[in-house]
Amino acid sequence: MFVAEKNALSEDIESYVKKYGSDRSALLMILHEIQNKHRHISEFAQQEVARLLNIHPVEVYSVISFFAFLNSNPKGRNLVRVCQTISCDMHGKVGVVQAIERELGIKVGETTKDNKFTVEYANCLGLCDMGPAMAINDQVFLKLTPEKAVELLSKVK
Amino acid sequence: MELNTKKRTGPVIFSEYKRGDAIKKAVSMLREDILFELKDSKLKGRGGAGFPVSTKWMLTSAAKADEKFLVCNADEGEPGTFKDRVLLMEYPKLVFDGMVVGGYTLGAHQGIVYLRGEYEYLLKSLEDYLEQMRKDNLLGKNILGKEGFNFDICIVLGSGAYVCGEETALIESLEGHRGEPRNRPPYPINTGFLGRPTSVNNVETLAAVSHIVVKGGSWFAKFGTDKSTGSKLFSVSGDCDKPGVYELPWGTKISELLKLVEAKNTKAVQVGGASGFCIPKSEFNRKLAYEEVSTGGSVMIFNESRDMLHVLKNFMEFFVDESCGQCTPCRIGNVKLLEGVEMIEKGEYTFSHINKLKDLGRTMQLASKCGLGQSSPNPFISILENFDDEIFNSGNNGGRNGR
Numbered sequence: 001m002f003v004a005e006k007n008a009l010s011e012d013i014e015s016y017v018k019k020y021g022s023d024r025s026a027l028l029m030i031l032h033e034i035q036n037k038h039r040h041i042s043e044f045a046q047q048e049v050a051r052l053l054n055i056h057p058v059e060v061y062s063v064i065s066f067f068a069f070l071n072s073n074p075k076g077r078n079l080v081r082v083c084q085t086i087s088c089d090m091h092g093k094v095g096v097v098q099a100i101e102r103e104l105g106i107k108v109g110e111t112t113k114d115n116k117f118t119v120e121y122a123n124c125l126g127l128c129d130m131g132p133a134m135a136i137n138d139q140v141f142l143k144l145t146p147e148k149a150v151e152l153l154s155k156v157k
Numbered sequence: 158m159e160l161n162t163k164k165r166t167g168p169v170i171f172s173e174y175k176r177g178d179a180i181k182k183a184v185s186m187l188r189e190d191i192l193f194e195l196k197d198s199k200l201k202g203r204g205g206a207g208f209p210v211s212t213k214w215m216l217t218s219a220a221k222a223d224e225k226f227l228v229c230n231a232d233e234g235e236p237g238t239f240k241d242r243v244l245l246m247e248y249p250k251l252v253f254d255g256m257v258v259g260g261y262t263l264g265a266h267q268g269i270v271y272l273r274g275e276y277e278y279l280l281k282s283l284e285d286y287l288e289q290m291r292k293d294n295l296l297g298k299n300i301l302g303k304e305g306f307n308f309d310i311c312i313v314l315g316s317g318a319y320v321c322g323e324e325t326a327l328i329e330s331l332e333g334h335r336g337e338p339r340n341r342p343p344y345p346i347n348t349g350f351l352g353r354p355t356s357v358n359n360v361e362t363l364a365a366v367s368h369i370v371v372k373g374g375s376w377f378a379k380f381g382t383d384k385s386t387g388s389k390l391f392s393v394s395g396d397c398d399k400p401g402v403y404e405l406p407w408g409t410k411i412s413e414l415l416k417l418v419e420a421k422n423t424k425a426v427q428v429g430g431a432s433g434f435c436i437p438k439s440e441f442n443r444k445l446a447y448e449e450v451s452t453g454g455s456v457m458i459f460n461e462s463r464d465m466l467h468v469l470k471n472f473m474e475f476f477v478d479e480s481c482g483q484c485t486p487c488r489i490g491n492v493k494l495l496e497g498v499e500m501i502e503k504g505e506y507t508f509s510h511i512n513k514l515k516d517l518g519r520t521m522q523l524a525s526k527c528g529l530g531q532s533s534p535n536p537f538i539s540i541l542e543n544f545d546d547e548i549f550n551s552g553n554n555g556g557r558n559g560r
Binding site for chain 2: 067087127
């Protein structure tokens with residue numbers, strides 16, 4: 001990581017700590033912001049958060065490793081989450097996933113070579129009446145067909 | 158996102174309500190009187206556990222502390238549940254007014270909405286709504302001119318952990334720790350968020366509180382059955398023509414619900430989400446109520462073409478994924494149950510082993526630390542027992558799964 005990048009990241013983290021406070025109860029929201037902006041929470045970011053909240057970095061890591069939406073390793077620029085729970089499963093999740101896998105040339109859990117997409121399964125997105133559902137970053141898409149899912153991906157930059 | 162904006166109808170939750178009414182009424186009442194109204198209403202927690210709300214609030218308001226908290230549990234992770242999403246999207250007035258009433262009753266100054274990370278797209282509109290409430294003095298200092306009544310609400314996002322719907326795990330994660338459930342007691346009503354008395358209530362419970370304050374506890378208790386008063390929002394999904402959120406009085410029969418949502422050739426209904434029970438056709442005349450078939454509102458419908466073993470496998474994969482791993486019965490038990498399902502799938506099982514797994518399930522129900530492990534064997538036991546003919550008798554399952 002370049003020094004300039006590190007400084008920018010530190011500044012971001014400082015602004016989040018300012019916004020949410022330096023009590024430990026602010027940790028989840030701070031991590032959430034870092035995750036949203038940088039797509040992952042690097043070791044350096046973890047150390048910065050720990051320093052500003054005055055806790056041990058391993059405490060920060062333990063929280064990151066617990067939650068499915070926080071990760072310490074970089075993922076693709078766009079995160080695709082396909083709901084795998086039963087209602088979506090019954091309405092054609094398998095076809096949607098296979099179409100996405102064929103189109104992107106990767107399996108669920110992998111990242112495309114150009115780093116554009118990471119595809120994952122998600123547990124119940126709470127859209128059971130309009131399945132199959134998937135989320136691309138923070139947007140959700142409903143009543144998918146294999147064709148529609150692939151079309152949606154092609155519109156993502 | 159395509160929004161379902163058609164006007165919803167229902168006897169209680171979806172009945173007429175004007176923003177701020179509950180707060181106006183509440184600040185003119187004594188705290189004790191609100192508690193008595195709640196007691197009359199016999200309102201029970203809508204998240205699924207069904208603890209009487211008046212008891213929880215009485216204990217919290219009686220607890221002595223420098224600070225108290227009211228937490229709205231919007232970590233709606235149970236598969237097949239989406240009523241809280243609908244409430245927050247279309248009826249934030251009910252939920253937030255209920256929270257302000259709660260803050261007044263409990264003597265809390267801070268309300269926290271724990272919103273599941275999957276619903277992040279709701280965050281912006283909810284924040285805007287809260288800002289408008291602050292402008293109208295429905296939040297903030299001396300609310301509606303009531304001297305000394307200060308209350309505000311903030312929203313905290315979860316990060317994709319089902320177990321955080323459990324109240325102590327939720328509090329752990331609010332405090333910036335791993336979302337692992339605590340031992341109870343002490344209960345959050347004494348020792349909750351930051352060690353202060355905390356009441357954790359479901360979104361729908363708080364929405365019901367708003368109606369009860371305005372219309373009275375006895376009005377609420379008119380609906381439903383004797384032990385389950387009021388109505389319930391049911392999140393209906395699966396094999397039916399009209400999935401969605403329905404408000405029905407408690408005591409509605411499963412068969413009546415199926416007719417309403419136009420489900421055809423129904424074989425089974427999973428009530429209460431993945432951690433609930435699978436009800437076979439022969440029991441469709443049972444009633445949905447705390448005393449009969451209790452539920453947090455998830456109703457998933459399976460028709461004749463569905464393979465129940467596949468359904469069970471999906472549920473067990475979910476629990477293996479979502480077990481927090483803190484206690485052994487849940488961490489290892491769920492993996493063993495899933496392995497059992499895979500053995501049946503391949504036709505490589507013995508009945509003595511399956512029976513041992515059912516015993517293991519019953520052990521998990523007793524020995525797990527929190528509701529997740531205590532309820533995750535429910536589908537395993539209920540599906541294998543109610544659909545044994547389909548699953549184990551190859552003459553009846555078309556030779557599926559190597560059985």
